[in-house]
Amino acid sequence: MVKDFLARIGDNYYIYAVIICGVLAIVFYGFLNPEKKRSPYFLLPFLIVFLVLFYEVLATLMLTYKSINQKIHYLLTDDTFQGWNIWVFNIFNYQVSKLLLLGLIGINLRKGLSQKIIVSLGVIFLAYCIYTYFSEATPIYDFQPVLYFFGNTILIVASGLFFVDLVSEDYYININPLRYWPFWYITLILFQSVTLFLADVAFEYLVFENENVYFLFNYVSMILYIILLVVFNVLLYTGSNTISKLAKA
Numbered sequence: 001m002v003k004d005f006l007a008r009i010g011d012n013y014y015i016y017a018v019i020i021c022g023v024l025a026i027v028f029y030g031f032l033n034p035e036k037k038r039s040p041y042f043l044l045p046f047l048i049v050f051l052v053l054f055y056e057v058l059a060t061l062m063l064t065y066k067s068i069n070q071k072i073h074y075l076l077t078d079d080t081f082q083g084w085n086i087w088v089f090n091i092f093n094y095q096v097s098k099l100l101l102l103g104l105i106g107i108n109l110r111k112g113l114s115q116k117i118i119v120s121l122g123v124i125f126l127a128y129c130i131y132t133y134f135s136e137a138t139p140i141y142d143f144q145p146v147l148y149f150f151g152n153t154i155l156i157v158a159s160g161l162f163f164v165d166l167v168s169e170d171y172y173i174n175i176n177p178l179r180y181w182p183f184w185y186i187t188l189i190l191f192q193s194v195t196l197f198l199a200d201v202a203f204e205y206l207v208f209e210n211e212n213v214y215f216l217f218n219y220v221s222m223i224l225y226i227i228l229l230v231v232f233n234v235l236l237y238t239g240s241n242t243i244s245k246l247a248k249a
Contacts, residue, residue, distance in 0.1 A: 029046040
């Protein structure tokens with residue numbers, strides 16, 4: 001089983017990086033004190049890293065053991081099984097992880113209005129996610145451009161609200177953004193979401209006219225996501241929201 005799994009991964013360094021980040025996150029989170037384990041500032045980053053590890057491994061397993069993938073496919077639909085594992089990413093990457101990232105940005109907001117906007121975006125997005133499970137027009141086992149567009153858009157808007165808070169709220173006056181981990185991981189979330197947003201908007205043109213640029217967008221997105229996972233790991237390792245050995249948050 002392990003041999004088949006490793007053979008399927010091949011030289012996919014992105015998967016190896018995800019696995020390393022996921023294992024380290026489990027270790028670092030395990031060493032946090034109970035109070036910090038319950039804190040959303042550490043719990044959410046850990047859940048995000050663990051979720052990425054989970055769905056990347058699951059997606060690879062679904063391609064390796066297609067008989068299992070086929071059984072799950074027919075639990076979702078009666079349509080002919082074509083060997084795809086898109087449902088894994090649709091559920092865990094484009095739905096669950098987007099909600100976790102939205103929540104992580106939300107807990108770093110200080111304006112009451114901004115927090116209400118985040119909650120509203122989360123509820124609307126969750127409602128659309130639930131709709132995809134019952135709509136024949138948006139099957140969960142197939143490509144869902146609207147879902148991808150929607151998920152990236154809410155993260156871009158949420159990130160923008162954070163930066164508005166950063167320059168307008170008294171809470172951030174005495175905080176150096178360059179030494180504040182939320183500034184870095186929300187910046188990475190923003191850049192990664194914008195990259196995917198641009199790739200999705202120009203999907204048809206890039207795929208048919210300039211495929212290399214489309215792949216470049218995806219490579220940049222993967223690199224940004226790995227850096228994001230690394231930042232989460234450092235956050236869990238230090239047990240602090242600030243880049244300082246003395247400051248604890």
